[in-house]
Amino acid sequence: QSVLTQPPSVSAAPGQKVTISCSGSSSNIGNNYVCWYQQLPGTAPKLLIYENDKRPSGIPDRFSGSKSGTSSTLGITGLQTGDEADYYCGTWDNSLSAGVFGGGTRLTVL
Amino acid sequence: QVQLQESGPGLVKPSETLSLTCTVSGDSISRFHWNWIRQPPGKGLEWIGYIYSSGGTHYNPSLKSRVTMSVDTSNKKLSLKLSSVTPADTAMYYCARGSLGATGGSYYFYMDVWGKGTTVTVSS
Numbered sequence: 001q002s003v004l005t006q007p008p009s010v011s012a013a014p015g016q017k018v019t020i021s022c023s024g025s026s027s028n029i030g031n032n033y034v035c036w037y038q039q040l041p042g043t044a045p046k047l048l049i050y051e052n053d054k055r056p057s058g059i060p061d062r063f064s065g066s067k068s069g070t071s072s073t074l075g076i077t078g079l080q081t082g083d084e085a086d087y088y089c090g091t092w093d094n095s096l097s098a099g100v101f102g103g104g105t106r107l108t109v110l
Numbered sequence: 111q112v113q114l115q116e117s118g119p120g121l122v123k124p125s126e127t128l129s130l131t132c133t134v135s136g137d138s139i140s141r142f143h144w145n146w147i148r149q150p151p152g153k154g155l156e157w158i159g160y161i162y163s164s165g166g167t168h169y170n171p172s173l174k175s176r177v178t179m180s181v182d183t184s185n186k187k188l189s190l191k192l193s194s195v196t197p198a199d200t201a202m203y204y205c206a207r208g209s210l211g212a213t214g215g216s217y218y219f220y221m222d223v224w225g226k227g228t229t230v231t232v233s234s
Contacts, residue, residue: 035220092219099157
């Protein structure tokens with residue numbers, strides 16, 4: 001059981017937009033910054049978003065992040081088949097004093 | 111650019127100690143939090159802990175009693191030891207460069223460079 005809650009799967013057509021939610025509590029998302037990772041099949045996770053809404057160099061602006069209260073949302077526009085991957089949210093949990101992740105969401109581009 | 115490479119035995123017997131190394135190349139090991147994360151087959155990510163470049167450590171409370179991390183700054187190598195392993199410790203193990211700090215009363219924590227990972231199976 002993950003500390004952060006994500007939907008197991010989402011899907012959308014190429015060119016469309018999709019959002020992935022990440023729900024937590026006041027001990028984690030509510031009081032700390034959120035990041036998002038993309039894990040393509042058979043590869044290591046890759047940082048997509050950090051500090052709620054910042055993109056590392058090289059990450060296209062099709063990817064966006066936001067936070068409201070104890071939830072965060074990853075948005076992906078202009079979907080491509082190459083975006084098919086597992087997406088994880090992450091943050092620091094003050095009560096656990098540990099880094100925590102969501103359970104992951106598998107994106108299918110139909 | 112910085113690259114990370116994990117290495118170690120792919121098979122460990124139950125009750126023994128899992129030992130992995132992460133070699134850092136392309137950049138300094140200083141000023142970062144060096145993390146270990148694992149991913150059981152078909153499952154999600156679990157943060158194991160970090161070691162700062164100065165040697166300070168912080169472990170996931172769920173694994174704290176079994177985890178030891180160390181750093182060799184001169185050779186730019188990180189080490190993870192996990193004792194008394196069981197089949198539940200079977201996973202892909204990753205090392206990752208991280209940033210952890212506080213601004214405006216909130217913590218930021220993220221990992222921007224990951225190794226490719228190494229698979230560890232616990233079985234007799």
